[in-house]
Amino acid sequence: MHVQEWLDSVPAGAVYAMVALVIGLESLGIPLPGEIILVSAALMSSQHSSGINPIVLGACATAGAVIGDSIGYAIGRKGGRPLLAWLGGKFPKHFSEGHVATAERSFEKWGMWAVFFGRFVALLRIFAGPLAGVLHMPYWKFLTANVLGGICWAGGTTAVIYYVGVVAxxxxxxxxxxxxxxxxxxxxxxxxxxxxxxxxxxxxxxxxQPVTAGD
Structure with a gap:
């Protein structure tokens, strides 16, 4: 079943919970279509018959992003590099050595900005929490960038898609x-x-007029 069709078939409360859960798991380091779920739900919120409040949706998405990243940070800090190797075995498409090296260079070069802008990039969105923990980024720096990035990404995406849907x-x-x-x-x-x-x-x-014989 398509994501949009599935979301249409469940009540608003379940949509909020699913958005928060999927985005949270993605932020934790599990490759899931968090952005697709958020965009689909935000588009539904522009249809008033759906009963989905865009403000509540944006808040749930932000909470999922921040909490998921924080859990990923804690797991990465405790698991260290062996965790990345294990993830590489489980999800080779996303956690290959090349992807890990690219993400690591971004973090070493940009620090907090990598966490903030990583929220807007699918690959870095999965890496941000665990990799920041593995690299022992100070938690206050991580949390600041994490919260701001989560608000801008989740809230911004919800607002833009909502208004685009209303206009459309x-x-x-x-x-x-x-x-x-x-x-x-x-x-x-x-x-x-x-x-x-x-x-x-x-x-x-x-x-x-018919033609007569005498004419």
Whole structure:
């Protein structure tokens, strides 16, 4: 079942919980489609019939991101590099040596900014928590960047998709009315053209008179 279809089939409370859980697990270091879930739910919130509040949705997504990253940080700090090796065995597509090395260079070069902007990049979003813990980044620095990044990413994504959905819905409604008007005009125009052609092809009274033998 498609993500959007599944979210449509569950109550609003379950949507909030699922968004927070998936984003939290992704932030913890498990490759999951957190952004897809958030975008789908935010798009649903723009449809008032869904009952999903965009503010509550953004708050749940932010909480999931911050808590998940913090748990990932704690696990990474305790597990160290053996944890990255274990994750590489479980998720080779995401935690390959090349990806780990790239993420590590980003953290060493940018520090807190890597945690903040990593929230907006799918690969770094998975790495941010565990890798910051493995590299023993001071927790207060990590938490500051983590909270700010979570608010900007989750809140910003929810707000943008929500307003895009509202505008799109308005345009679709206008388009539906416009389409109806255009269809009616085309129908009337077609009728007028057909009538004119029919009248033009209609035989005159003289043409309709039968020819007699004496003529």
């Amino acid at each position: 819905e308005g345009w679709l409604k206008k388009f539906s009315w416009l389409g109806l008007i255009v269809a009616v005009l085309i129908g009337l125009l077609s009728m007028l053209i057909l009538k004119r052609k029919a009248k033009k092809n209609q035989p005159t009274s003289e043409e309709r």
